[in-house]
Amino acid sequence: xxxxxxxxxxHQDDEMFIFNRIHHHKNxxxxxxxxxxxxxxxxxxxxxxxxxxxxxxxVLLKMGVSKRNIRFIGGKLSIKVNxxxxxxxxxxxxxxxxxxKIRGPKVIITHALEGGHEDHDxxxxxxxxxxxxxxxxxxxxxFPAYHGKNxxxxxxxxxxxxxxxxSINSKKICLLSRFKFIYLLFxxxxxxxxxxxxxxxxxxxxLLKRNDKLQEVPKNILIRKPHLGKxxxxxxxxxxxxxxxxxxxxxx
Numbered sequence: 068x069x070x071x072x073x074x075x076x077x078h079q080d081d082e083m084f085i086f087n088r089i090h091h092h093k094n095x096x097x098x099x100x101x102x103x104x105x106x107x108x109x110x111x112x113x114x115x116x117x118x119x120x121x122x123x124x125x126v127l128l129k130m131g132v133s134k135r136n137i138r139f140i141g142g143k144l145s146i147k148v149n150x151x152x153x154x155x156x157x158x159x160x161x162x163x164x165x166x167x168k169i170r171g172p173k174v175i176i177t178h179a180l181e182g183g184h185e186d187h188d189x190x191x192x193x194x195x196x197x198x199x200x201x202x203x204x205x206x207x208x209x210f211p212a213y214h215g216k217n218x219x220x221x222x223x224x225x226x227x228x229x230x231x232x233x234s235i236n237s238k239k240i241c242l243l244s245r246f247k248f249i250y251l252l253f254x255x256x257x258x259x260x261x262x263x264x265x266x267x268x269x270x271x272x273x274l275l276k277r278n279d280k281l282q283e284v285p286k287n288i289l290i291r292k293p294h295l296g297k298x299x300x301x302x303x304x305x306x307x308x309x310x311x312x313x314x315x316x317x318x319x
Contacts, residue, residue, distance in 0.1 A: 209282050
């Protein structure tokens, strides 16, 4: 029996970091994806379309994921980019209701706790609390996106797991899949800034690395700083860690 695979993501296009896990899941009808922010800086007006939703749907449908299993929670709740940590309680309540509808054993994959983006780290804590509330959650894994540990200014490493997050769980990426995944990257046409900052590194990883990398999330409610020193989202001026920690502590 194939377990339900639940992906808890901060933004539309974050699925690019776990293409291989989506591809390898045997029963695509048992993949459920939840986006916890709208992916936008501003709330949409009544007749406006969220192009990020459309792009992610296009990619996921090509990969065999059922449209009815894709939920844009952040858009529904008007949670803008960079603000998820301020709305964790209402985001969790909606997420919990949706997950309750999924019957059977569950494996969850979410963002790594790495200090790269505050929305990513907020998803990590949402998922940890969810694992305590749901007895049928078998495993939780975290995937690396980017972080600035031991780097000056706002430089960052892409898809580089932090040793603080434990041992690596890897899965082979076949050569044909690597080229398919690179092709899918260019579906996200609204994210040209992302292309410039991340795509060269992601494409290089697909070409040179034969395995993806996940790390297991421990089932505890401990709050910890991802790594020593200033976090990348602090360097970029989005949020201070002590402010983020205050909101997470209140939520947990």
